[in-house]
Amino acid sequence: MRTDGWPSTPTSVCCPKAKPVPGLYAAGDICSEAMLKHVANHEARVVSHNLENPRDLRQARTFAVPAAVFSHPEIAFVGMTEAEAVDSIGQVNVTVKVQKYGDTAYGWAMEDMNGLAKVVADRRTGEILGAHVVGTQSSNLIQPIVQAMSFGQDAYTAARGQYWIHPALTEVIENALLGLDVPIPDSAPL
Numbered sequence: 001m002r003t004d005g006w007p008s009t010p011t012s013v014c015c016p017k018a019k020p021v022p023g024l025y026a027a028g029d030i031c032s033e034a035m036l037k038h039v040a041n042h043e044a045r046v047v048s049h050n051l052e053n054p055r056d057l058r059q060a061r062t063f064a065v066p067a068a069v070f071s072h073p074e075i076a077f078v079g080m081t082e083a084e085a086v087d088s089i090g091q092v093n094v095t096v097k098v099q100k101y102g103d104t105a106y107g108w109a110m111e112d113m114n115g116l117a118k119v120v121a122d123r124r125t126g127e128i129l130g131a132h133v134v135g136t137q138s139s140n141l142i143q144p145i146v147q148a149m150s151f152g153q154d155a156y157t158a159a160r161g162q163y164w165i166h167p168a169l170t171e172v173i174e175n176a177l178l179g180l181d182v183p184i185p186d187s188a189p190l
């Protein structure tokens, strides 16, 4: 099934080149690239809104869609991989930081030798392009990155614009963001 990005507008079925069928609507796995529960829920809200407000159509958000594998260790990811970022904007413009859990206070206390967070950003702007976290509670740890990406916060502002509880495991994400080679905005928080 192919849609035009407006989940409540007519949709074509089973053929990428087919024209949308008037009166046929779709949301969720059947029309989404990301077959995830949170995406289906969002699209259901968009459909509901669009059906009630045909003059104020909203588009489903396809940016910064996170996912996790609840394995051991847990794996969570959002946005681009390093390779995808390099393909997209070129190696020279990509900055990456891999932060080990064990190099933060909580990770050290857990004697964690394996957990890590990898953040990928645009070196020129500090835009966060993606992140991967492997280890304890990674599906929770990645949420500040999802939030920063969703609201357009650059990496430095996301790191320094808020307090991070010490010695919580979230310091893994704080340190990953601070380890990126990105510009410090003019009015950057301290």
Ligand SMILES: Cc1cc2nc3c(=O)[nH]c(=O)nc-3n(C[C@H](O)[C@H](O)[C@H](O)COP(=O)(O)OP(=O)(O)OC[C@H]3O[C@@H](n4cnc5c(N)ncnc54)[C@H](O)[C@@H]3O)c2cc1C
Pocket: 027, 028, 029, 030, 035, 036, 037, 038, 039, 040
């Ligand atoms: C094993 C498994 C594990 C998953 N784990 C996760 C996870 O951890 N996190 C996550 O985000 N996503 C997970 N997903 C994906 C998630 O379940 C889907 O993305 C989400 O349910 C999609 O919602 P949906 O409404 O599009 O489809 P569905 O939830 O599949 O709902 C479709 C409904 O349509 C009904 N239906 C089908 N055919 C007909 C018909 N002809 N007439 C009437 N009704 C019909 C079905 O019975 C079903 O109730 C998992 C999926 C599977 C299979």
